[in-house]
Amino acid sequence: MERHPLNLTINGTPYAVETEFRKTLADTIREDCGLTGTHVGCEHGVCGACTVIVDGKAVRSCLMFGHQAEGMEIETVEGLEQDGVLHVLQEAFMDHHALQCGYCTPGFLMLAKGVVERGEDLPEEELRHLLSSNLCRCTGYQNIIAAVRAAIVAFREKAAGGVEQTA
Ligand code: FES
Ligand code: FES
Incomplete structure (x- = not known):
């Protein structure tokens, strides 16, 4: 499937990747950005294992395409710890x-x-x-x-x- 450039900001860090338009944000975060702390369970919006924060709101990242998050601020579990101090x-x-x-x-x-x-x-x-x-x-x-x-x-x-x- 054809891949398209995508720029994401996750935990304040920019990621420039290439993904399919139909790839979920959850899979993009895990597979293309290498942040595997976000888990995938049901893949259809029921379990909440994939919850991340997008522009300040908790969302189920299996229900959103990665390309829909272009230009938005994404927070994942990896961003909770700051300078070695747990949240x-x-x-x-x-x-x-x-x-x-x-x-x-x-x-x-x-x-x-x-x-x-x-x-x-x-x-x-x-x-x-x-x-x-x-x-x-x-x-x-x-x-x-x-x-x-x-x-x-x-x-x-x-x-x-x-x-x-x-x-
Ligand atoms: S993986 Fe279950 S809600 Fe997203
Ligand atoms: S599913 Fe095992 S700790 Fe919640």
């Missing part, structure tokens, strides 16, 4: 045992990044609703919910430059 979400997933096989984890991290970095104190039902859009076959979800809650608090503390006062 508060990554720390919280480890601390709360929110992963087992880890296949779903990059998708959950990218799904939750927005709510964590907005420091939103989401009601339990809303947080559960948000996280219910991705599937995990291992954890039973409770630890994922606990980890995201902890990451929201940790992010707020970090942004405030210290320990959050609850009193």
Whole structure:
């Protein structure tokens, strides 16, 4: 199939590749840009394993063509760690045992990044609703919910430059 030049920006780094017009963003990120942290499960928009952030919004990269993302800012799980320091979400997933096989984890991290970095104190039902859009076959979800809650608090503390006062 004919390939066409494509310029992507992923985690702030430019990638100049050549891909078919019908290649998904998920496959483009993995196969052409070499960033295999984004996982592919169902390939039809159900599991959320392929979730990345495009121009600030969490999207399922198996439902988008790579060429549709030209000129947009893409964030993948590889961009969470900065200068050797894990993102508060990554720390919280480890601390709360929110992963087992880890296949779903990059998708959950990218799904939750927005709510964590907005420091939103989401009601339990809303947080559960948000996280219910991705599937995990291992954890039973409770630890994922606990980890995201902890990451929201940790992010707020970090942004405030210290320990959050609850009193
Ligand atoms: S692989 Fe994209 S939603 Fe399942
Ligand atoms: S940790 Fe295995 S699918 Fe979620």
